[in-house]
Amino acid sequence: MRSIKSLLVATGLSLAISQSGFSQTANPNEVVITGVRFAYPLVEKWIGEYKAANPQAQIRIETRTVTDPQKYDLLIEAYEQEKEVRETREYISVARYALLPIANAKSAFAKEYAEKGLNEKTYKQIFFHDIYAEKDKTLDTPYTIYTRLQKAGAPITFAKYFGYEQKDIKGKTIAGADEHLIKALLKDETGVTYTIPGLAFDLKTRKPTEGIALIPVDLDGNGRVSKEEKSLENLDQVLASVENEKIKNVPVEYIHLSIDKHNSNPEAKKFLLWVAENAQKDLQQFGYLKPDPKRLQDEKQKIERFAAVN
Incomplete structure (x- = not known):
């Protein structure tokens, strides 16, 4: 009797495991996306367009915490990512983003540096803990730096560009996403931080977000800020000025979409290839720069081979 019960229990467990496994693969059209939160509006636009052309697809973003x-x-x-991580995934470099210095529009810092701007020396003095950095003795305007608490793309990119690590950025650390830096800055009239164009500007009006002042920087590296470099009132004009690969004092990095090399979800691969083909037209609208065409093409070919084999 005991052996019969054991057999029934084992059979039931086997069936339950089988049903659980089936439920995870029963819908091959479902795709879950997560990652850096400031890219969600752009990715949501892609999802909407992809689903319009592929009604069977069920693609959603699950918010990273x-x-x-x-x-x-x-x-x-x-x-x-680190080399060990990169070797396990296939990548598409879909866009590039810039990081711009901003301040609370009511701050004395914003008023003064809207005229003076930031060169490399002043940048390092304001944002980084570095006792060896060359000092600008005229820097006496009060300010409060805000930066991210958790490891994240924007602070890593910002610090790396100037030769530092995220831990070297000074100021108040804020938990949460990049949007929370903006909220903190708007509450503090001494607030200064760095952010992407899509948060520094209103994407509809193309003008700076209310309450935010963009701080001009020495883009050509000649040690001073020109009248043209102070022109920061229009998002499209700013994107055009930082599109040039030879600019100085503006960190620029890629936004990547990646898939695990062992992921066999055909809809996920199909969506990745669709993004590689169709994403370019939306980038400027959302404040991004186009990726290098050759890099994108090379990565697209890798995804095509990956999709064909798996």
Whole structure:
């Protein structure tokens, strides 16, 4: 009798496991995306257009919190991962983003540096803990730096560009996403931080977000800020000025979409290839720069081979 019961229990467990496994693969059209939150509006636009052309697709973003969700198909990242991670994933470099210095529009700092602007020396003095950095003795305007608490793409990219690490950025650390830096800055009339164009500007009006002043920087590296470099009232004009690869004092990095090399979700691969083909037309609208065409093409070919084999 005991052996019969054991057999029934074992059979039931086997069936339950089988049903659980089936439920995870029963819908091959479902794709879960997660990653850097400031890219969500752009990715949502892509999802909407893709689903219009592919009604069977069920693609959704699962918001990243302190960690990534337990299960996802595609990952959006705003910095280059370590070599060990890169070797396990296939990548599409879909866009580039810039990081611009901003201040509370009511601050004395915003008023003064709207005229003076920032060169490399002043940049380092304001944003980084570095006792060896050359000092600008005229810097006496009060300010409060805000930066991210958690490891994240924007602060890693910002610090790396100037030769530092995220931990070297000074100021008040804010938990949460890049949007929370903006909220903190707007509440503090001494606030200064760095952010992407899509948060510094209103995407509809193309003008600076209310309450934010963009700080001009020495783009050509000649040690001073020209009248043209102070022209920061229009998002499209700013994007055009930082599109040039030879600019100085503006960190620029890639937004990547990636998939695990062992992920066999055909819809996820199909969406990745669609993004590689169709994403370019939306980038400027959302405040991004186009990726290098050759880099994008090379990565697209890798995804095509990956999709064909798996």
